[in-house]
Structures are given as C-alpha cells and as structure tokens.
Ligand SMILES: CC(C)(COP(=O)(O)OP(=O)(O)OC[C@H]1O[C@@H](n2cnc3c(N)ncnc32)[C@H](O)[C@@H]1OP(=O)(O)O)[C@@H](O)C(=O)NCCC(=O)NCCSC(=O)C[C@](C)(O)C(=O)O
C-alpha cells in the first residue's frame with residue numbers, strides 16, 4: 616500500500632487558520648526569475664526599476680550571499696517587500712531561503728512569512744532531496760501563515776541540485792499542492808554528481824559527438840551536445856505530470872550572451888516556462904526567448920481557426936494538421952495571449 620494522503624485531505628490547510636492551498640497555479644507569465652543580492656544596498660535600490668522589467672524579482676538569501684551577510688540579506692528582503700510596488704505591474708516577489716540543514720533556514724522562513732507573508736508569492740527551497748523536505752517546509756509555512764493571518768497561500772519552488780533530488784523529482788513535484796515548480800541548479804548538481812565541469816549551466820566543449828574518420832584525413836566535424844538534456848527532460852515530465860512549472864536555472868557566463876540565449880531557447884523548446892536572470896542584461900534575453908515566436912504564433916492561430924472544434928485533418932501551407940497539432944497550437948496561442956497582456960508590442964505582433 617502506498618503511503619499517500621487520501622484525495623479529500625490533499626487540499627486541506629496544514630494548520631488551523633492557514634489559507635487553503637491553490638487548486639490550480641495562478642496564471643502568470645514568469646519568463647525570468649531575476650536574482651537580487653538584497654544585502655547590497657546599491658543593487659537593492661535598483662530593484663524597484665528591475666521590478667518594472669522582470670516578471671519575477673527574487674531576493675536571494677542562499678549561495679552567493681557571504682555567511683556574514685545572511686542577516687543583512689534577510690533584512691534587505693524584508694525591505695524590498697515593504698518598499699517595492701510589485702502589484703501594480705503584476706510582478707512576482709519571491710525569496711530563495713537557505714537550505715534546510717543550514718543555521719539560517721528557520722529564521723529566514725519565520726521572518727519572511729510573518730513579516731512579509733502577504734507580499735511573498737513563492738519561497739524557493741534549495742537542495743531539495745525528496746518529498747520529506749517539502750512536507751517539512753509545507754507544515755512549517757502553514758503554521759507561520761496561520762500565526763500571521765496570511766490571506767493567500769505562499770507557494771514552494773524547489774531547486775534540483777543533487778543526484779538524490781533528480782532521482783526523486785517526481786515525488787518532490789507531487790508532495791504538496793503548495794508546489795509551484797522546479798528549477799535546475801546546474802552548479803550544485805554537477806558537484807553532487809561529480810561531473811567534471813566548473814561551469815554554471817550551458818554546454819561544454821569536451822561534451823560532443825564527432826563524425827566518423829574521413830578518407831581525406833581532414834579534421835572531423837564535431838558538435839557540442841547539451842549536458843543538461845536528460846535532467847531538463849526528466850524535470851519537465853515530472854512537473855507537467857503534477858501540473859506545476861519547470862524552469863531552467865542560472866547561466867553564469869554573463870558575457871556570453873549568445874550561449875546564454877541558446878541554452879534558454881533549448882529549455883523553452885523542451886517545455887520550460889522560464890529561466891533565471893542573474894544580471895540585468897539576461898532579463899531581455901529571457902523575455903525574447905520565453906515569449907513565443909511571432910511566426911509560430913500566427914501559424915498556430917491558423918490551425919485553431921481551421922479546426923474550430925479541434926478535430927479532423929487539414930492541410931495548412933503543405934503541412935498536415937489534426938487533433939494533436941491543434942493541441943500544440945493551443946499551447947502556443949494560450950501562452951502568447953498571456954504574454955500579450957504584459958506586452959502591447961507583442962500583442963499587436965501576435966495580431967490579438
Ligand atoms: C554576477 C554579478 C556578481 C556581476 O556583478 P557585476 O557588478 O560585476 O556586474 P556589472 O556588469 O558590473 O553590473 C552592471 C550594473 O548592473 C548592476 N547589477 C548587477 N547584477 C545585478 C542584479 N542581479 N540585479 C540588479 N542589478 C544588478 C550592477 O550593480 C551595476 O550597476 P551600476 O552600473 O549602477 O554600477 C552580479 O550580477 C550578481 O551578483 N548577480 C546575482 C548572482 C546570484 O544571485 N548568484 C546566485 C544564483 S546562481 C546559483 O545559486 C547556482 C545554483 C542554482 O544554486 C546552482 O546551480 O547550484
């Protein structure tokens with residue numbers, strides 16, 4: 616017998632007085648989660664402007680924040696919640712807390728939920744290894760939500776950054792209705808798996824396929840492969856099964872905008888809803904990549920128009936369309952409609 620909650624209990628609040636979890640994820644365009652180091656006053660001061668450009672702004676309390684600045688980062692996150700107007704632009708406000716076995720996790724979550732819980736959309740949980748991590752955070756957040764009379768449930772987003780986490784990703788996604796999604800954490804994951812790379816995301820010149828030996832002894836053509844393909848595929852399937860969202864993660868070679876764009880695009884094509892931006896210049900890259908291509912959307916609209924009830928077979932521009940391609944088209948047009956609500960230029964390009 617599997618040990619899972621009865622269906623009727625799954626959506627019950629975990630503490631008396633806590634808000635009921637969402638039955639469906641709120642519909643939001645989340646093309647990029649922009650990381651802000653909140654202990655640096657100069658950067659924090661700019662995050663109001665960043666909130667007008669990015670779909671999600673995240674106060675990062677975990678890795679990249681020195682241990683002697685953890686309290687300052689937490690205070691900075693609370694300052695952001697208090698002083699930045701996220702709601703008028705529909706921008707999400709998230710925080711990445713320190714991991715569960717760190718000395719900071721308990722205070723991070725307690726202060727964020729009790730002092731900023733009505734502003735906070737999502738808590739990002741690093742280094743999640745199994746459903747037990749989600750169950751613990753879920754219960755704790757519910758108790759704090761109840762204590763602080765939080766009106767709207769705070770969601771949880773897990774980072775996939777250990778081999779064990781990848782192994783258990785399906786159970787992590789299904790662990791709680793509080794789950795919002797999963798992001799790839801390629802640096803910690805590479806270390807956990809003893810992958811021999813010092814890069815944070817992206818390809819590697821040594822990971823490639825070469826053509827067979829040539830009769831003329833000319834150099835053999837080679838193509839770099841995607842080191843993250845298997846993990847992203849596994850994450851996408853686990854998230855979609857659970858009705859939550861998969862995200863690519865960081866791309867740390869900030870100067871290499873071309874490779875960043877390609878890595879983001881591969882993730883978008885494979886089903887990811889968004890990515891992370893570590894530097895302001897990655898915001899526009901993510902916006903470009905995670906907004907569906909205009910020609911693809913116009914073609915998808917033709918399919919929907921040709922098959923109003925979504926059945927049958929049609930030829931459009933020499934290509935066969937049927938019930939399945941209708942569903943593909945709907946994915947594209949539904950996303951385009953959401954993006955169009957945020958972006959008037961794209962709305963007119965998509966001809967809505
Ligand atoms: C990479 C860094 C150090 C380069 O910072 P920089 O100052 O050298 O860059 P810059 O090009 O000189 O900056 C230009 C301007 O942009 C500003 N700026 C720069 N960055 C930001 C930002 N994020 N948000 C808002 N503003 C920013 C910066 O302050 C400056 O403003 P100025 O022209 O007025 O002086 C810096 O961008 C940064 O700290 N980014 C965030 C890094 C971070 O959060 N890392 C952790 C996430 S990745 C991770 O954890 C891994 C994972 C998942 O766990 C796992 O794979 O295991």
Ligand SMILES: [Mg+2]
Nearest residue numbers: 678776800803
């Ligand atoms: Mg990490």
